[in-house]
Amino acid sequence: MARRTLIRACVLFCMAAGWGLPVSVWAKGGGPLAQVAPGVYVRPGAVQDATATNDDAIANIGFIIGHDAVAVIDPGGSAGDGAWLRARIKATTGLPIRYLIYTHVHPDHVLGAVAFADDHPVVVAHARFAAAWGERGAFYRQGLARILGGDLAQAGAKAGDALPPTEAVDTAADVDLGGRILHVAAYGAAHTDSDLTVYDGQTRTLWAGDLLFQGRIPALDGSLTGWLAVLGQLMALPAVRVVPGHGPAQLPWPAGAADEERYLTTLARDIRTLLKNGGDIDAAAATVARSERGRWKLFDAYNGRNAITAFKQLEWEDPS
C-alpha cells in the first residue's frame, strides 16, 4: 500500500514537474502538511505577505477525507500553491476530489482553485462570494501577477483564479463525503462579508478560515462588531480544536480564540475613545491598539488598515 502510494506520488511528481509546477512535500512557502485529526489535513501558510519566493502560500489550506470523497477547504493562494495541494491529496488518497469549499473571498485562500478545474468539483461558497469576487477578483489576480513577475501571460497563469461557486450558502449547508458530514455555516459581515466555517462533528474540528488568526495580526475587511459577535458564536461550539486561517495547523478550542478576541476588543475600545474625543480617521491609523504591537507578526503592515476599516464602521454608531 505504502509502495503503491509512493509510486503514485512519483508519477504525479513527474507529471507535475513536466508542467513546471512546484511540487514537493514541503510547500514553497508554508510548513509541511499535518494531519491534525483522523482524515483532517492542514498545510500551515508562511507568516509573510505574498512574494515571488513563497508563491502566495501564506494561508492555512487543506482537505478532509471521507469514505467516498475528499473536500478541499481553501485551495491555496496561487496556481502553484493549488497544484501543490492537489498533488499532496493525490499522494494521500485515491478518492475523488468532489468539493472545493471557500472560507472567504481573499486571494491567498482561493486563487489555487484553478488547479482543481479537471476534478469538476462542487464549489461551495458564501452566498455573497460571487458578487464579492466580481468586485475584487481581477484586482487580486493583477496584484499577485505583479508580485510573481514574468511576462504578462505567464504571470497571469501563475497567479491562478477562483472557480465560480456552484453552491451558494446563505446560512448553513451539509457536505456529505460518505460516512462523514461536514457542516458548513455562513455568517454576516465579520472578517469579510463572505465568511464561512466548516465543522467536522466526527473529530470535533472547527475549520475557522480567517475568522481566526493566531500569531499573524488579524486583518479586518468586513465588520469589527460583526467579527466579535461571530467569534462568540464559534466559541460556543463543542469543538475541541480549531484550524485557524493563519497561524499553526491547529489550536485548542475555545482557548485558541483568546489572542484574537483581545486584539479586536482593544481595537474597538480605542476607536470608540478616539471618536468620543473628536478624533479623525487619519489619526486612527497611527494611534489605536498600540498596546498590541509586539504581540503580532506583521503588526505594522496591517494595524493601520484595520484601524481605518474599524473607524469607518464605528463612526456610524450612536454616541454612548
Added chain:
Amino acid sequence: MKSRLFALVLLSILTAPLFARAEDPAADAARWQDLRQTLFAAHTLTPAKGQIALDAPDRALDAALVPVTLTLDPKLALKALYLVVDNNPAPLVGTFHFGPAAVPAQVKTRIRVDAYTHMHAVAETTDGRWFVTERYIKAAGGCSAPATKDAALAMERLGQMRLKMVADGPAGLPKGAVTAQLLISHPNYNGMQMDQVTRNYTPARFVRDITVKSGAALVFQLEADISLSEDPAITFSYRPQGPLAITVRDSTDATFSHTFPGDDKG
C-alpha cells in the same frame, strides 16, 4: 458632461496598463498630460506655491478608503476645486463648486485608489487663475481591494446621513466660521463588478451630486464619481446662515435629503 465622462473612462481603459508597473515616471507624466488636456485644456495650470496643498498617506493603507486633505490659502477667492487620481478607472474623483456660505480653507474626503498613482488637485479662483499641486501614492498590498466592505449594510443604510461638528477645524478660519463632517451612507458601486456566476455586472450606483446649503446660501456643490469611497465623507468649513440642508443625488437619480438644525458652533 456625460460624453466627457465617457471619454475619460475610455481613455483610462485604453491607456491604463493591465499590469501597472510599480513606478514608471515617463508613463505617469504622459498620462497626466492626457488628463490635463481632456479636463483643463483651455487653461494654464500654475504649479501652486502655498495656494493649495494635497495631503494623503504615502502608502494607501486601505485601497478602498484613502483619506485626503486639501488645504487652501484662505485669502484665495475660490470658485472650484478638482481632485484627480490619475490611474483610477474614472480619474476625476470630484469637483467642488463653492458658494457664498463656503469658507474653503480645507476640504477632507475619502477616496478609492486602484494602483500606484499620481494625484492632482486643481484650484480655480473667481478671477480666473488656476493652480495645480500633485502627490504620489503607493497602493496597498495583499487583500486590500478598492471594494465594498459590507454590501448588505451599505444597502440597508442607503441614504442615511450624519453631521458631526468638528471642534479642531483648520488654522486661520475667519471668525464665525465652523467646520463640519458630513457622512452619507451609500455603497458607491462603480458598475465594473462582474458576478462570476451570473456573468452580469452589478449595476453602477454611485453618488453623483452632493449639494450643501446653509439657510438659503450655497456652501458647495460636489459633482462626484465612482472614486469616492463607500459611504462618502466630506469635512468642510462654512459660515452658518441657518439650518444645513443636504441633498444627495445618485446615478440612478435617487435623491436623499436631510436638514440638520446645525448652526451651533460645535
